[in-house]
Amino acid sequence: MNPLLKSFLFIIGGDIAIEVGRELLNSKGEEITDEDIAENIKERIKGKKDFEPEDEEILKVNTVRKTLYVLYSEKLAQFRRIRDKSTGWFIYFWWEDFDLIEELLFEKKRILQEKLRDRLEYEKENQFFSCKECEEGNINYTFEEAFELNFRCPECGNPLEVQENQDIISFLKTKIIQNRQITFSTED
């Protein structure tokens, strides 16, 4: 399994997601039911001598099903369902959509970069005011809000003072640089 996919699966669903991902890959483009996935994982894992009691969780069909929905919501898996005429229950058939992983990660990176830049602009353009007396309130007012309040705390009447946001600004700048440097490699 490519390491990028493996880490992404782990981030969204832990070890169980890696196991489920492995089974989806093993089915090689064929659809597979959640019951079969759970069954295959059971066979694969139970043979290992380092099997831990907490691994039991991985073997439950419900856990597999929940994990598949997480993959689905992350656009990494798809399903179709048909109703079993004899039981009336739905049977779910799943397949992977892992080719999209790089695209998905770049998209996440782009969205985060945008949010950080917006926040930075906001912090740079705005002065914030707060009341030093009401510690638990810890409310930040924009200039307009503070102006409306005549620069008086609505809780205790003490003057509102300008808040330093230099720390936040330099924190955001560091985050932006770090985010820009992230690369996604599918190489082993």
Ligand SMILES: [Zn+2]
């Ligand atoms: Zn106050």
